[in-house]
Every structure is written in C-alpha cells, then in structure tokens.
Amino acid sequence: MRVGVITFPGSLDDRDAQRAVRLAGAEPVALWHGSHDLEGVDALVLPGGFSYGDYLRCGSIASLSPIMAEVIDAARHGMPVLGICNGFQMLTEARLLEGGLIRNDHGNFICRDQVLTVETTATDWTGDFELGQQITIPLKNGEGGFIADDDTLNRLEDEGRVVFRYVGVNPNGSLRDIAGITNARGNVVGLMPHPEHAVEPGFGPDTPEAMRSGVDGLDFFTSVISRALARI
Numbered sequence: 405m406r407v408g409v410i411t412f413p414g415s416l417d418d419r420d421a422q423r424a425v426r427l428a429g430a431e432p433v434a435l436w437h438g439s440h441d442l443e444g445v446d447a448l449v450l451p452g453g454f455s456y457g458d459y460l461r462c463g464s465i466a467s468l469s470p471i472m473a474e475v476i477d478a479a480r481h482g483m484p485v486l487g488i489c490n491g492f493q494m495l496t497e498a499r500l501l502e503g504g505l506i507r508n509d510h511g512n513f514i515c516r517d518q519v520l521t522v523e524t525t526a527t528d529w530t531g532d533f534e535l536g537q538q539i540t541i542p543l544k545n546g547e548g549g550f551i552a553d554d555d556t557l558n559r560l561e562d563e564g565r566v567v568f569r570y571v572g573v574n575p576n577g578s579l580r581d582i583a584g585i586t587n588a589r590g591n592v593v594g595l596m597p598h599p600e601h602a603v604e605p606g607f608g609p610d611t612p613e614a615m616r617s618g619v620d621g622l623d624f625f626t627s628v629i630s631r632a633l634a635r636i
C-alpha cells in the first residue's frame with residue numbers, strides 16, 4: 405500500500421508522518437502541494453505544521469493549493485484521507501469536514517501529551533482501535549478549538565461522526581470536547597492531536613496515562629492498511 409504525505413510551504417510534521425506510514429508497514433510517497441498528481445497513492449495524509457505561516461486562518465491558504473483539487477476529488481470518491489492538526493484545519497477549510505478550528509480559548513499555543521477516547525472504530529483510520537479505548541498522543545497547536553453550530557454538532561453526534569474526544573482536560577475550548585471528526589463515509593478523518601509523534605517506544609508520550617508506552621498513534625496507520633487489505 406502506498407500512502408501519500410503532502411508537503412505544503414510551512415509543513416512541519418511531514419517527515420514524521422512518512423516515518424509513521426513506514427513503521428506501520430506501508431510505503432510513504434512524498435507529494436508536493438504545487439503538483440496536480442497524486443502519483444497513484446492509495447491513501448493521503450495532510451500533515452501538521454504552519455502552512456503559509458498560518459496567515460489569514462490556519463490551513464485556509466493551503467486548502468487552495470493546486471493539489472487540493474485532486475485531494476477533494478479523491479476524497480469524494482472514497483480515498484482515505486487523514487488530516488492531522490494543520491491538516492485537519494485544511495480539511496475544514498476545504499469543506500471536506502464540517503465545522504472549523506479557532507484560536508484556543510485561553511489564547512496560548514499549547515503543547516502536551518493528551519488523553520483521548522476513541523468514539524468510533526467505523527472509519528478508515530480507527531478500525532484497529534477498540535471502541536472506547538483511551539489513547540495518549542501529543543497535542544500542539546494555537547488554533548485547536550473545534551466549533552460548529554448546534555445543528556451540525558447534533559448531527560455529528562447522531563451519525564456517530566465524532567471520532568475522538570478529549571479526556572481529563574479540554575485543552576482548547578473545543579465544543580463538546582471534540583478532538584476529531586469524520587465525514588459521512590468514514591474515509592476522511594481530521595483531528596488536532598498528532599498520532600505520527602507516538603509511533604515508536606521511547607519517543608512518544610511516556611506519561612502514567614499512556615496506555616502502551618507512547619505508540620498509541622501507530623494504530624491510525626495500521627488501521628488504514630487493514631482496511632485496504634480487507635477490501636482485496
């Protein structure tokens with residue numbers, strides 16, 4: 405399986421995402437934002453970072469990059485797409501996911517190991533988790549507050565499209581403690597915390613809450629491989 409990781413000007417976590425893909429057992433393919441060619445990949449990761457210097461709103465300019473036309477088309481045809489932090493912001497800006505991300509309610513950039521619950525395993529990126537499992541992965545952002553109107557929030561809940569919720573603390577004022585959501589089809593997932601930074605023992609979170617010594621993020625990437633194998 406080949407998983408494309410798109411680099412935008414100001415991307416920060418593209419190399420870690422490529423490494424996570426490789427450790428999970430797939431082949432990472434580096435893609436450039438200015439291209440119109442997805443190079444035949446089977447899945448896509450939009451990585452974290454500070455694309456276009458976070459000008460205007462985080463992710464808004466990147467969402468208009470040339471390659472995003474292909475990403476939107478592929479996502480609408482069912483390609484698995486994972487947006488991590490700045491990538492999540494791009495997915496909401498591109499309207500592939502509902503809602504939006506605004507400045508953290510306390511006004512500060514935050515960096516911490518964050519506990520989440522897995523609220524659904526019915527997505528291309530969460531099938532290898534247990535429903536209700538608590539995982540610990542890093543969180544680092546300035547505009548991580550998830551917002552949507554009440555109707556949208558109710559619909560996301562009713563349709564089982566809240567994928568992750570913050571546990572213990574709500575680090576950024578996200579409505580209903582939402583850390584990540586999916587689209588109706590379950591192929592597009594966006595979340596603010598960073599699974600790609602928790603894929604190797606000794607390099608990820610090592611807090612008492614960490615369930616499996618810092619490798620909780622690996623299951624995102626094995627999940628998309630498992631889904632692909634199940635389809636063969």
Ligand SMILES: NC(=O)CC[C@H](N)C(=O)O
Nearest residue numbers: 452453489490545546547
């Ligand atoms: N880690 C990230 O991807 C950060 C995203 C964005 N630059 C923010 O601060 O919210």
